[in-house]
Amino acid sequence: MRLYKLTDQNHETKGRTKWGSGVTHKVKSCKHPSLCSKDVLHAYKSKELALLLNPIHANVSDPVIWEATGNVAVEDWGKIGVFELTTTRMMQLPKWYRDTNTRKRVQVMFAVLCAAAAADAAQADDAAHAAAQADDAAHAAAHAAYAAAHAAHAAHALDFNAIAKQAVQQAIK
Numbered sequence: 519m520r521l522y523k524l525t526d527q528n529h530e531t532k533g534r535t536k537w538g539s540g541v542t543h544k545v546k547s548c549k550h551p552s553l554c555s556k557d558v559l560h561a562y563k564s565k566e567l568a569l570l571l572n573p574i575h576a577n578v579s580d581p582v583i584w585e586a587t588g589n590v591a592v593e594d595w596g597k598i599g600v601f602e603l604t605t606t607r608m609m610q611l612p613k614w615y616r617d618t619n620t621r622k623r624v625q626v627m628f629a630v631l632c633a634a635a636a637a638d639a640a641q642a643d644d645a646a647h648a649a650a651q652a653d654d655a656a657h658a659a660a661h662a663a664y665a666a667a668h669a670a671h672a673a674h675a676l677d678f679n680a681i682a683k684q685a686v687q688q689a690i691k
Contacts, residue, residue: 519588519590520585520587521585521587521588522561522564522565522568522583522585522609523562523568523583523586524568524576524583525537525581525582526582527580527582529582531578532576539606540606541604542603544559544601544602545557545558545602546601547601551591551599551601552599553593557599559588559599559600559603560575561588561597562597563593565583565612566612567596567597569581569583569615570624570625582608583611584605584607584608586603587603587604587606588601588603589601589602
């Protein structure tokens with residue numbers, strides 16, 4: 519499966535694990551792997567999601583994004599855990615991310631969408647499932663909103679409807 523991995527400018531991740539073209543890392547497989555643990559190597563299904571969740575997951579400043587391959591062992595909200603991951607090639611950061619103003623607008627839209635997902639989950643029939651989804655979405659929304667608040671402060675007063683529309687248009691280009 520095509521996946522995406524973020525590294526720093528030295529092509530390293532937490533623990534100074536080195537990545538590069540054709541580099542493979544493995545961890546011992548287990549029956550019940552969990553994300554955010556040493557059970558798995560982490561990646562994402564989407565390069566956009568990797569960049570949007572970076573502040574709450576890896577917090578890599580000036581990230582490098584790699585296309586990668588691996589077989590999904592566990593996943594949640596687009597974050598993936600694999601037992602073996604190979605980075606195949608370094609990719610250019612998306613245009614929306616390279617442009618600071620556009621990035622801030624996309625982050626604001628992401629915060630809005632996370633909040634909407636939390637609201638939708640709260641209205642779901644299964645209360646326990648809805649609570650778990652709402653908690654996850656609220657966590658992501660809180661971090662995205664924090665980034666968005668900084669963006670809003672830097673950009674002064676922002677028209678959220680216009681930002682949402684522009685962010686969606688930029689994200690789908």
